[in-house]
Structure formats: C-alpha cells, structure tokens
Amino acid sequence: MTDSEKRIEAQQREQPDPYEGNHPIPRFILVIVALVFSWGIYYLATSNLKDPPEMGDSRTIADLTAQTGAKTGVVNGAQIYAAQCVACHQASGTGLPGVFPPLAASEWVAGKASVIAQILLHGISGSLTVKGVVYNGQMPAFKDKLNDAEIGAVLTHIRSNFGNAAGKVDAALVKTEREASKDRKQSWNGDDELGKLK
Ligand code: HEC
Numbered sequence: 001m002t003d004s005e006k007r008i009e010a011q012q013r014e015q016p017d018p019y020e021g022n023h024p025i026p027r028f029i030l031v032i033v034a035l036v037f038s039w040g041i042y043y044l045a046t047s048n049l050k051d052p053p054e055m056g057d058s059r060t061i062a063d064l065t066a067q068t069g070a071k072t073g074v075v076n077g078a079q080i081y082a083a084q085c086v087a088c089h090q091a092s093g094t095g096l097p098g099v100f101p102p103l104a105a106s107e108w109v110a111g112k113a114s115v116i117a118q119i120l121l122h123g124i125s126g127s128l129t130v131k132g133v134v135y136n137g138q139m140p141a142f143k144d145k146l147n148d149a150e151i152g153a154v155l156t157h158i159r160s161n162f163g164n165a166a167g168k169v170d171a172a173l174v175k176t177e178r179e180a181s182k183d184r185k186q187s188w189n190g191d192d193e194l195g196k197l198k
Helices: 003-013 027-046 061-068 077-084 113-122 148-159 171-180 190-197
Strands: 128-130 133-135
Touching: 077 148, 113 148, 113 171, 113 190, 128 190, 148 171
Parallel strands: none
Antiparallel strands: 128 133
16 A cells, blocks of 8 residues: 555545534423523512512411520520530530539429529639539629520430430519629629528
8 A cells, every 4th residue: 555545545434524404492391491491580570579478388487486486485404515515515515623613413404493593694704613513714794695594405405415304494583583683793703692582
C-alpha cells in the first residue's frame, strides 16, 4: 500500500462532522409548561395572604404559635432543660463532680417547690451543700430569661426525671414567688440564705 492509499483509507475511516438537526421541543411538553405557568399566575393572583391557607399544609398562625407555646403557655420542660441547663447540670442530671451539683436525688430538687422556684428566678452564689458536698459556684438567674410557665415546666421536668419523683410546679406558683421577691437584685447567698427557706 502506498502512502497516498493509506491516507485515503484513513480519511474514509473518519466519522462525518456532527451537525445540529432539526429537533423541535415536543408539543405536549410545551402545553404542560404553558398550563403550569398559567396555573402559577392564577394561584398568585387569587391567593389572599390573610385567609387561612386552603392550599399548602393548612397550618394557621395560631397552630404555629401553639407549638412554640408562645401564646398558650404549653411549654416543653425537657426542651428548656436541654437549652438552658444541660451545659452545667448535664443531660443525666448528675452535674460535674466538685463543679456543678447534681439534680438527681438532690434534696433541693425534691424539697419545697417555692425554694427551687426562687433558685431559678435569682440564681445562687456562695457555698451550697448538695447531698453532703459543698459547691461554691455560680448558678445563673433565669428571671429575665424564662417566663413563669417556662420556669414551672423546667422545674416539673427536673422533679420528675433523673430518678426524682417530686410534684409538679405550675406557673401560678412561680408567679407568686416572682411577685414576692420582685425587689431582689442579687442572687441567693448559698446555704446562708437558702438554708433558712428550706
Ligand atoms: C452556668 C452553669 C449553670 C447553669 C446553666 C445552670 N445551673 Fe443550676 N447550678 C449551678 C451551680 C454552680 C449550682 C450550685 C450553686 C453554688 O455552688 O452556689 C447550681 C444549683 C442548682 C440547683 C440547686 C442545687 C441542686 O443541685 O439541686 C438547682 C435546683 C439548679 N441549679 C437547677 C438548674 C436548672 C433547672 C437550670 C436550667 C434552667 C440550671 N440550674 C442552670 C450551675 C448552673
């Protein structure tokens, strides 16, 4: 085979150059797009934001606020515990030895509801004895962070978990305690003050 014959053979093996054919978008796709588009315009034009949503998931503003408890006072103590207390008292309520006292089997948690309500409202500084061990840390005040229902819910949660079995604390009790101590600016001074309330 000569050189030129080889070249001709190589050229014949090549594929032809590609070119764009005439393939229009199928008509039924165009029809579907047009229908969806006009339905969208119709939906936007006719929906009234003030009405409860008949389409969509039908939840109303009232349903949503009920879930967060903002209006109804139905609050989740476990959730508040996880958000506000877990860092120090730990998920198991055992605290950290020598640093954060346990809530599990604590005589304070099982004790008078009014006293732990005061502890949550104003916090503690100075030394506090829990289960025979003296702690000397700072328990933050929650009076400006949590409302009465929330304090009640988290107290009820700690009193009925971690092996504790003390009674419910309702918002009304927290409200009374908040009123009674509304002039207080400082946290409770550990055993010195709280010991007397016990
Ligand atoms: C920044 C860490 C911290 C956070 C957050 C905290 N605590 Fe405390 N808590 C303490 C310390 C420290 C003490 C002991 C105070 C002392 O040593 O004077 C204490 C004491 C207590 C006591 C009385 C003693 C006992 O162990 O029974 C209770 C009840 C309590 N905390 C509940 C709570 C609850 C409920 C929350 C969440 C709403 C919370 N604490 C958030 C650090 C914290």
